[in-house]
Amino acid sequence: MMLCAVPAFSAVTVSSVDGASPYGVPATFQFDAATPQYSGTIYNNSVASVRAQPAGSTGGYAAVGPANAQSSAILDLTSFGAIDSITFLWGSIDTYNYLDVLGTGLSFSGGSSGVSPANGNQTAPNSNRLVTLTFTGADRFNVTGLKFRSTGNAFEFDNVNIKTGAVPEPASWAMMVGGFGMAGGALRSRRRRQATSFA
Secondary structure (H helix, E strand, O other): OOOEEOOOOOEEEEEEEEOOOOOOOOOOEOOOOOOOOEOOOEEOOOEOOOEOOOOOOOOOEEEEOOOOOOOEEEEEOHHHOOOOEEEEEEEOOEOOEEEEEEOOOEEEEHHHOOOOOOEOOOOOHHHOEEEEEEEEOOHHHHOOEEEEEEOOOOEEEEEEEEEOOOOOOHHHHHHHHHHHHHHHHHHHHHHHHHHHHHO
């Protein structure tokens, strides 16, 4: 589902599938221990009416909300450079959960996640979703972080996986094209010299 389109040659798409137990995708951030890139608190337990470990999550997880340590927190992604996709487990989705993709202007809520109803069910696979943000064009270089926020209890998440590609930056493309041109010119010049020496 396309939530946001940005200037030419760039796009951010958001898709999600029902969560599964156990969560089977490798994670860059598992929140099992202190995570320097994350400004929030890591939890290892569920507390009624405050927070619940996402279905399929094991070990620690992150949560924000009024009754937790803070209502918002940031996961800093500036060290990753160009990001192709971000996948994470969004637990018990509620309409009052919000995700801001810093650097892109993209923001969406649990109400726009495609979950119906987004009622915070803690065990249903359709409200504990595996969400994927896919970036193309310039937006791959614009992502600086994720801001998780919630006006109610709570926005729970875990197992954030960052995928980066080996696609060169625009300046690298220019150098590569220039290099191919120079190599082609050198080969052409070499063939001419060989042809004249046999004549």
